[in-house]
Amino acid sequence: MKTLVLYYTRTGNTRRISEMVACTLSADCEPILDDRDYSGALGYIAGGRDALRKKVATLRPLRASLSIYDFILIGQPVWAAQPVPAVRALLHNPLAFANKAIALFVTYDGAGDQMCLARTAELLQQSRIIAQKSFLRVGRKPIENEALARAWAEELKKS
Numbered sequence: 001m002k003t004l005v006l007y008y009t010r011t012g013n014t015r016r017i018s019e020m021v022a023c024t025l026s027a028d029c030e031p032i033l034d035d036r037d038y039s040g041a042l043g044y045i046a047g048g049r050d051a052l053r054k055k056v057a058t059l060r061p062l063r064a065s066l067s068i069y070d071f072i073l074i075g076q077p078v079w080a081a082q083p084v085p086a087v088r089a090l091l092h093n094p095l096a097f098a099n100k101a102i103a104l105f106v107t108y109d110g111a112g113d114q115m116c117l118a119r120t121a122e123l124l125q126q127s128r129i130i131a132q133k134s135f136l137r138v139g140r141k142p143i144e145n146e147a148l149a150r151a152w153a154e155e156l157k158k159s
């Protein structure tokens with residue numbers, strides 16, 4: 001089964017989890033790149049506002065060709081309990097993900113993970129979502145979360 005991990009990250013937490021999951025699954029791994037720069041304090045404020053407004057980002061083109069993958073994992077940070085604009089843009093054409101197995105994961109600091117996962121799943125109604133997972137406070141507990149990510153990926157391998 002050919003597997004791809006796609007992720008958006010602003011400060012590296014979701015990259016850390018994505019790379020561990022991809023390594024465990026021997027999957028390809030690629031960041032989703034938003035044209036908008038959300039770094040810094042102003043970026044934080046703009047990110048929360050854009051997530052609440054359900055903004056759809058403008059993305060740089062993906063290197064990967066989605067059609068060759070059977071299983072795609074999509075990772076993102078929780079922003080205001082919503083999907084990030086980059087993931088909204090990625091899923092803007094849900095047909096690209098139709099008939100594929102999908103797993104969703106988020107990193108977050110304490111609240112809104114289930115809402116974010118549910119909103120993301122709503123954007124993927126033609127796909128088979130086989131797993132969802134939240135990773136809490138990755139920045140503060142990187143080693144514990146890497147272990148959880150490895151264990152989750154091992155579970156996915158079996159299923």
Ligand SMILES: Cc1cc2nc3c(=O)[nH]c(=O)nc-3n(C[C@H](O)[C@H](O)[C@H](O)COP(=O)(O)O)c2cc1C
Pocket residue numbers: 008009010011012013014015043044045046047048049076077078079080081082107108109110111112113137138139
């Ligand atoms: C704009 C913005 C909004 C956020 N909103 C939430 C939130 O609603 N709930 C939460 O638990 N964490 C929230 N966070 C924290 C991030 O989800 C968390 O730190 C995440 O691990 C960051 O991932 P990254 O390093 O891959 O960008 C928010 C962060 C940002 C920048």
